[in-house]
Amino acid sequence: MSAITITPISTFRTDDPYPFCPGCGHGPILDRLNEAMIKLDLDPAKVVIVSDIGCSGLSDQYFITSAFHGLHGRSTTYATGIKLANPDLEVVVIMGDGGTGIGGTHLISAARRNIGITVIVMNNLNFGMTGGQHSTTTPEGGITPTTPFGNLEHPLDICATVGVNGAAYAYRGSSFDSDLADRFAAAMEKPGFALLDVWDLCTAYYVRSNKFTRAGMEESMRSWGFEPGLLYDRDAVEYSVGYRAAHAAIIGTPVADALPVPVDYPNNLDRPMSLVVAGSAGGKVRSASRLVALGGMRSGLWAAQRDDYPVTVKSGHSVSELWIAPQEMPLMAVTSPDVLAIISSDGYGKAGPYLGAMTPDDLVLTIPEHSDLETQARVVVIDPTSAENRIPKTSMGLVYLSAALAITDPYPLDALREAAGAGSFAEVNLEAVETGIALVG
Amino acid sequence: MGMTTNTEAPRREYVDGTSAIVRGAIDAGCTFFAGYPITPASGILMSMMREIPKVGGVAIQGEDEIASMGMCLGAAMTGAKAMTATSGPGISLYSESIGLAIMGEVPLVIVDVQRLGPATGGATTAAQGDVQFVRWGTGGGYPVIVLAPSNVPESYSLTVKAFELAERFRCPVFLLTDKELAMTLSAVDVDGPTVAQGTERTEKHEGLPYSWEPADAVEPMRRYGEGDAFRFTGSTHDEGAYITKNAAKVGALNEHLIAKIEHHRDEIEMVDADLIPGADTIVISYGVTAGAARAAITRLRSEGATVSSLVVHSLWPIPEAALNDAFEGIDRIVVPELNMGLYSREIERIAGSREVIGVNRIDGGLITVDEIMEAVR
Numbered sequence: 066m067s068a069i070t071i072t073p074i075s076t077f078r079t080d081d082p083y084p085f086c087p088g089c090g091h092g093p094i095l096d097r098l099n100e101a102m103i104k105l106d107l108d109p110a111k112v113v114i115v116s117d118i119g120c121s122g123l124s125d126q127y128f129i130t131s132a133f134h135g136l137h138g139r140s141t142t143y144a145t146g147i148k149l150a151n152p153d154l155e156v157v158v159i160m161g162d163g164g165t166g167i168g169g170t171h172l173i174s175a176a177r178r179n180i181g182i183t184v185i186v187m188n189n190l191n192f193g194m195t196g197g198q199h200s201t202t203t204p205e206g207g208i209t210p211t212t213p214f215g216n217l218e219h220p221l222d223i224c225a226t227v228g229v230n231g232a233a234y235a236y237r238g239s240s241f242d243s244d245l246a247d248r249f250a251a252a253m254e255k256p257g258f259a260l261l262d263v264w265d266l267c268t269a270y271y272v273r274s275n276k277f278t279r280a281g282m283e284e285s286m287r288s289w290g291f292e293p294g295l296l297y298d299r300d301a302v303e304y305s306v307g308y309r310a311a312h313a314a315i316i317g318t319p320v321a322d323a324l325p326v327p328v329d330y331p332n333n334l335d336r337p338m339s340l341v342v343a344g345s346a347g348g349k350v351r352s353a354s355r356l357v358a359l360g361g362m363r364s365g366l367w368a369a370q371r372d373d374y375p376v377t378v379k380s381g382h383s384v385s386e387l388w389i390a391p392q393e394m395p396l397m398a399v400t401s402p403d404v405l406a407i408i409s410s411d412g413y414g415k416a417g418p419y420l421g422a423m424t425p426d427d428l429v430l431t432i433p434e435h436s437d438l439e440t441q442a443r444v445v446v447i448d449p450t451s452a453e454n455r456i457p458k459t460s461m462g463l464v465y466l467s468a469a470l471a472i473t474d475p476y477p478l479d480a481l482r483e484a485a486g487a488g489s490f491a492e493v494n495l496e497a498v499e500t501g502i503a504l505v506g
Numbered sequence: 507m508g509m510t511t512n513t514e515a516p517r518r519e520y521v522d523g524t525s526a527i528v529r530g531a532i533d534a535g536c537t538f539f540a541g542y543p544i545t546p547a548s549g550i551l552m553s554m555m556r557e558i559p560k561v562g563g564v565a566i567q568g569e570d571e572i573a574s575m576g577m578c579l580g581a582a583m584t585g586a587k588a589m590t591a592t593s594g595p596g597i598s599l600y601s602e603s604i605g606l607a608i609m610g611e612v613p614l615v616i617v618d619v620q621r622l623g624p625a626t627g628g629a630t631t632a633a634q635g636d637v638q639f640v641r642w643g644t645g646g647g648y649p650v651i652v653l654a655p656s657n658v659p660e661s662y663s664l665t666v667k668a669f670e671l672a673e674r675f676r677c678p679v680f681l682l683t684d685k686e687l688a689m690t691l692s693a694v695d696v697d698g699p700t701v702a703q704g705t706e707r708t709e710k711h712e713g714l715p716y717s718w719e720p721a722d723a724v725e726p727m728r729r730y731g732e733g734d735a736f737r738f739t740g741s742t743h744d745e746g747a748y749i750t751k752n753a754a755k756v757g758a759l760n761e762h763l764i765a766k767i768e769h770h771r772d773e774i775e776m777v778d779a780d781l782i783p784g785a786d787t788i789v790i791s792y793g794v795t796a797g798a799a800r801a802a803i804t805r806l807r808s809e810g811a812t813v814s815s816l817v818v819h820s821l822w823p824i825p826e827a828a829l830n831d832a833f834e835g836i837d838r839i840v841v842p843e844l845n846m847g848l849y850s851r852e853i854e855r856i857a858g859s860r861e862v863i864g865v866n867r868i869d870g871g872l873i874t875v876d877e878i879m880e881a882v883r
């Protein structure tokens with residue numbers, strides 16, 4: 066009987082040579098990544114290398130792992146989706162300083178979430194693929210084709226940015242660091258968001274234009290205020306773990322399903338009836354319309370309501386157009402309502418087209434402030450102060466619609482009472498219904 | 507809406523298109539949602555945040571629309587059925603990722619709850635101004651599929667269909683709706699169509715992720731973490747997703763992206779044709795405008811008019827076969843839409859010498875029944 070030996074994978078590299086320029090630091094960085102994956106004895110089928118655009122975006126093709134090569138600066142978003150959907154995968158992002166700039170908000174957000182991905186920034190201080198233009202990490206004074214007289218922008222401190230915003234791990238170093246493979250391995254083993262800002266030489270552009278060398282790199286980093294080393298290392302709940310923990314209690318519970326409305330009453334409609342309530346946002350106009358619809362449905366009617374309001378939440382107008390009908394009807398606008406309730410000046414401001422289209426068979430209920438409105442419809446002025454109890458603004462819609470139903474009788478008022486008493490704010494709504502009925506009783 | 511099965515008397519509920527879309531997505535097997543708040547699509551995001559965890563899925567609010575799309579693409583490549591929802595300004599930011607989904611052949615459902623544009627336009631105002639935008643909203647001009655519900659029950663059924671087509675053709679499928687359809691509450695039958703059964707993704711767990719032989723064939727999908735490693739790229743690529751500029755490979759890939767949809771129009775084409783023999787006029791409508799169109803047709807017929815109606819459910823690819831059938835014997839085509847004729851130009855292309863009459867509105871109001879009746883007369 067021979068012993069079973071498991072041979073760790075000897076390389077995660079393909080046989081193809083890198084496509085990078087002579088002296089470029091990208092190849093050595095990728096070699097260190099390869100060493101880190103060997104050291105961690107990862108399964109290449111369980112690793113996804115996510116890359117985006119620029120020279121760094123060529124990297125994933127040289128590994129036997131799975132890969133997602135996407136759009137400029139968005140690699141962090143793909144990686145987040147992959148990790149969230151399958152937390153068992155080891156997700157490594159390789160991006161450049163270009164992607165860091167254009168995808169800055171994604172990096173910050175990934176750090177804030179502490180999503181368990183490892184981001185390696187190949188930071189060569191310029192856009193190496195497109196002609197050496199300056200990036201968000203180009204040092205002040207740096208000469209590039211787009212900063213021919215010296216860069217005027219302050220370079221981005223990538224580690225500090227993710228570090229102060231929740232990253233579990235942030236390291237700054239260079240492609241020459243002897244322990245870089247260990248740093249990569251440590252970052253990948255870190256449960257949360259890990260970023261390594263790895264400076265390297267762009268021999269095609271930045272090195273040539275700025276006499277930037279290996280010898281001067283670490284010194285330059287320090288002199289520019291970019292301290293190398295492990296800068297952030299903290300333990301915090303990784304996002305996909307936290308997400309699952311936060312939702313564990315509701316997994317398997319029923320998804321929101323239909324809430325059938327019981328039908329217990331007859332109705333008096335032989336054609337569709339349209340009601341419009343014109344009031345102010347924050348006045349529960351839509352809720353009032355909904356309760357009248359539900360009352361109709363309790364009487365066997367079909368219903369649909371189209372609401373109109375500005376983007377503001379509790380200011381401006383709120384108009385609800387409601388159809389109740391004996392047959393199912395397609396969604397359409399109300400042009401000439403059978404009933405129009407004007408319950409505020411905001412609502413009156415929107416009532417013009419309705420008032421102009423209404424006929425003598427139609428009914429307008431209005432607050433006293435607008436009793437001089439012009440329309441052919443029958444106008445009933447209701448003074449809310451004549452009610453027995455003070456009517457809160459948020460009940461005005463239901464009060465006036467209840468009054469309208471008491472006058473027009475499309476379905477039994479008991480159906481409305483049941484609808485009002487069935488949901489939230491039942492007590493307040495029931496009082497509004499009775500108040501409305503009493504005002505025209 | 508197919509939510510439950512019940513043999514008792516007809517039961518109705520009062521719901522909006524947003525709820526219908528969410529239920530449709532979950533019934534179709536959606537397990538990943540990412541989106542960014544935007545009126546009038548926020549309801550879908552908020553509902554998904556509550557509902558998706560119940561089926562073991564993940565919903566997340568992205569830092570922006572671009573991130574939301576990126577997360578959906580990443581999740582879809584792990585095997586999840588993914589959906590996102592936004593409005594016109596968000597589709598603008600989705601643009602690059604729509605192209606990535608096309609190129610990488612990622613099934614994805616994108617809900618566009620249209621609002622009045624351009625720019626921020628009218629956030630709480632209905633419009634149908636994105637009907638060309640969703641079709642051509644990314645570089646390259648490659649096809650996508652666009653479905654348009656016209657009421658709450660269709661918001662459910664076409665969401666389910668969108669997932670089915672996304673899987674079938676491995677491409678982004680848009681559900682083009684609007685503020686009114688998403689937010690209008692309607693009474694609907696609870697026990698209508700049966701509960702949708704989501705279609706399973708056709709997968710394989712080893713081998714190359716792509717194939718385009720024959721050109722219209724759709725290769726089963728790989729997913730990260732299952733079987734051997736595989737690649738994905740947004741660049742022109744070979745069957746292994748290795749970047750290439752080889753003209754033969756690039757040509758075959760790009761022809762495949764077109765052929766897989768164009769050669770299968772019959773599987774996608776969906777209309778609600780209500781044709782009357784002897785009619786010389788037809789109303790072609792879609793989305794929210796179909797409501798007034800249907801009502802106008804009913805009233806015109808009650809007045810003795812012989813007029814046909816066709817509501818387009820699959821806006822892209824254009825349902826040419828159904829339209830050509832419907833145009834037989836027709837002299838006049840009325841196309842109401844909440845834009846200045848963005849879809850009627852497609853109708854004109856198919857209509858030949860027939861007269862095409864637009865009924866158009868871009869002030870935020872809905873086209874009325876009377877306006878359509880006027881145009882038909």
